[in-house]
Amino acid sequence: MQVVLFGICALLAIVGAVGVITARNPVYSALFLVLNFFSLAGLYLSLEAQFLAVTQVIVYAGAIVVLFLFVIMLLNLRPEDLPRFRLDRTGPLVVLLSLGLLLGVGMGIWSLLGASFPQDPQAQAVGTVESLGRALFGRYLVGFEVVAVLLLVAMIGSVMLAKRRFQ
Amino acid sequence: MVPAGGYLLVSALLFSLGVMGVLLRRSAIVMFMCVEMMLNAVNLSLVAFSRLLGDPTGQVLVFFVMCVAAAEVSVGLALVIALFRNRESIDVDQIRLLRG
Amino acid sequence: MAFESLQPKLLLLAAALLALFTMAAYTVYFERRISAWIQNRIGPNRVGPFGLLQPLADVLKLLFKEDIAPAAADRLLHRLAPMISVTAAVATIGVLPFAHNLILADVNIGILYILAITSLNVYGITLSGWASNSKYALLGGLRSSAQLISYEIAMGLAVLSVVVQSESLMTSQIVEAQAEIWNVLRNPLGFLIFLITAFAETNRLPFDLPEAEQELVAGYHTEYSSMKFGMFYVAEYMNVVLSSAVITTLFFGGYLVPFGHLFMSDLPAWARTGLEVLSFFGKTGFFVFVFIWVRWTIPRFKYNQLMRLGWVYLFPLAVLNLVLVALARMLF
Numbered sequence: 366m367q368v369v370l371f372g373i374c375a376l377l378a379i380v381g382a383v384g385v386i387t388a389r390n391p392v393y394s395a396l397f398l399v400l401n402f403f404s405l406a407g408l409y410l411s412l413e414a415q416f417l418a419v420t421q422v423i424v425y426a427g428a429i430v431v432l433f434l435f436v437i438m439l440l441n442l443r444p445e446d447l448p449r450f451r452l453d454r455t456g457p458l459v460v461l462l463s464l465g466l467l468l469g470v471g472m473g474i475w476s477l478l479g480a481s482f483p484q485d486p487q488a489q490a491v492g493t494v495e496s497l498g499r500a501l502f503g504r505y506l507v508g509f510e511v512v513a514v515l516l517l518v519a520m521i522g523s524v525m526l527a528k529r530r531f532q
Numbered sequence: 533m534v535p536a537g538g539y540l541l542v543s544a545l546l547f548s549l550g551v552m553g554v555l556l557r558r559s560a561i562v563m564f565m566c567v568e569m570m571l572n573a574v575n576l577s578l579v580a581f582s583r584l585l586g587d588p589t590g591q592v593l594v595f596f597v598m599c600v601a602a603a604e605v606s607v608g609l610a611l612v613i614a615l616f617r618n619r620e621s622i623d624v625d626q627i628r629l630l631r632g
Numbered sequence: 633m634a635f636e637s638l639q640p641k642l643l644l645l646a647a648a649l650l651a652l653f654t655m656a657a658y659t660v661y662f663e664r665r666i667s668a669w670i671q672n673r674i675g676p677n678r679v680g681p682f683g684l685l686q687p688l689a690d691v692l693k694l695l696f697k698e699d700i701a702p703a704a705a706d707r708l709l710h711r712l713a714p715m716i717s718v719t720a721a722v723a724t725i726g727v728l729p730f731a732h733n734l735i736l737a738d739v740n741i742g743i744l745y746i747l748a749i750t751s752l753n754v755y756g757i758t759l760s761g762w763a764s765n766s767k768y769a770l771l772g773g774l775r776s777s778a779q780l781i782s783y784e785i786a787m788g789l790a791v792l793s794v795v796v797q798s799e800s801l802m803t804s805q806i807v808e809a810q811a812e813i814w815n816v817l818r819n820p821l822g823f824l825i826f827l828i829t830a831f832a833e834t835n836r837l838p839f840d841l842p843e844a845e846q847e848l849v850a851g852y853h854t855e856y857s858s859m860k861f862g863m864f865y866v867a868e869y870m871n872v873v874l875s876s877a878v879i880t881t882l883f884f885g886g887y888l889v890p891f892g893h894l895f896m897s898d899l900p901a902w903a904r905t906g907l908e909v910l911s912f913f914g915k916t917g918f919f920v921f922v923f924i925w926v927r928w929t930i931p932r933f934k935y936n937q938l939m940r941l942g943w944v945y946l947f948p949l950a951v952l953n954l955v956l957v958a959l960a961r962m963l964f
Contacts, residue, residue, distance in 0.1 A: 379546065391559060392709070408539065409576075429605050432606070433564070436613060439774065459556055462551070463555075471541065483586055491586055491591065492591060500591075500592045508596060515599065515600065527613050
């Protein structure tokens with residue numbers, strides 16, 4: 366069951382990611398992004414992190430990508446006339462760089478490749494609302510408050526930025 | 533059972549794809565999407581580690597990352613709108629000059 | 633999982649889907665009858681006794697219409713958008729408790745799942761508006777995405793106040809926690825906020841700005857015909873039915889039978905389940921009626937009024953309500 370869920374979601378996540386960077390139309394990019402986020406929510410489910418899976422859908426698919434779509438529609442962005450990619454001299458370099466990054470990270474996690482997840486009930490209950498709530502409002506309370514302030518500041522900042530008429 | 537390495541590999545792959553997108557695309561809004569993708573790739577590895585170690589800290593961190601991502605998107609998209617008002621374009625290759 | 637263990641769930645799924653589609657179809661019929669009654673007309677009464685076969689005739693008519701897509705439309709998204717709408721509507725039934733132990737998936741984050749699915753409604757509408765490549769549809773789509781996002785916040789806060797009271801995110805436990813007293817009596821402000829936001833989330837009057845016919849022709853589904861239009865139509869009425877069901881679950885004791893503790897324990901199990909299902913659908917039906925009643929009574933808001941109501945009144949009110957409920961929970 367977990368293997369099937371992992372296989373499907375991992376495949377869809379990668380398809381979505383490739384779609385985001387190759388789609389000509391920004392609306393399609395945004396939709397591939399939704400696909401990517403949904404499959405990540407599926408992967409979280411397969412890791413027994415139900416709360417984060419649902420939060421992922423609410424925050425990313427329900428709010429962030431809708432904002433992207435809203436801006437794309439508001440600016441009436443059409444498919445780009447120019448070539449999508451910056452494939453001059455830097456292009457191959459960038460691809461090489463990314464592959465090198467992948468290789469580096471791959472080597473870093475080499476020792477963990479075969480590690481299997483603990484199956485005792487206590488380890489499986491890590492992703493429940495109770496466990497997360499205790500951590501969030503206990504050890505990490507200060508961080509939680511700081512994030513709340515951050516969100517408020519971001520809200521004020523974005524209103525000011527979008528409101529102000531330049532020139 | 534899928535070993536932890538499977539999740540970490542998917543995460544690394546998504547992160548690299550995100551890096552590629554940011555560096556290759558010209559549209560500011562798609563670059564933003566790729567940044568979101570990179571954040572999500574990191575989230576995936578955090579959740580996998582949290583499950584591996586049986587410690588909720590990783591998932592709390594994911595929660596924080598989501599909040600930061602939301603803040604980042606709202607400010608970033610406001611910037612894109614301001615940029616578009618100013619230049620009628622969101623192609624980053626055309627915004628090289630510091631003066632407006 | 634073995635197939636045998638899934639069988640009862642599959643049966644339940646089939647029954648729930650059938651009930652949902654039938655209720656959505658008959659909500660259309662009752663909307664026309666009740667609106668006629670409110671406006672002193674007769675309404676559809678020709679097809680079958682009292683016009684009861686009217687939904688069937690409507691569907692047949694829609695099926696035989698020509699399926700038109702505008703030449704400049706984005707074909708793929710134009711086709712995808714109504715499907716997203718219907719899927720997002722149907723997916724909610726997974727976590728609704730129809731009776732004691734009669735639920736498709738009693739997951740421990742049930743109510744958050746409903747919020748997540750609700751937040752996906754916006755895609756069907758926004759994409760249909762964009763893909764149609766028409767200014768009316770685009771404006772409808774833009775209006776709808778701004779409206780749905782704004783009202784989701786107040787809705788989420790109202791749901792949270794219920795969660796604080798029941799101390800659980802599981803829909804079944806939210807219902808069970810109302811055995812003594814319904815949430816609407818303990819949390820009337822939360823109910824009011826949820827009801828208003830539910831009207832906004834389903835795009836019903838007085839908040840049907842995305843499809844305001846005087847300004848936008850038909851809004852986001854202007855360029856749709858035949859069964860694709862039908863899917864939007866069905867999705868809208870399914871959303872009405874499902875919102876009513878969620879209101880019932882959160883605030884009106886779900887499947888609990890009023891005064892059930894007096895006589896329920898004497899009844900055999902099948903009668904108890906039957907009564908509970910009946911109670912659930914009866915309450916849901918009542919709220920469907922409220923939706924229709926409000927639509928034909930209250931005029932449409934202007935867009936600035938809609939935004940002001942959402943952000944300046946409902947949002948602070950919902951925060952205040954959440955704080956009050958939490959305080960009451962701490963003190964008593």
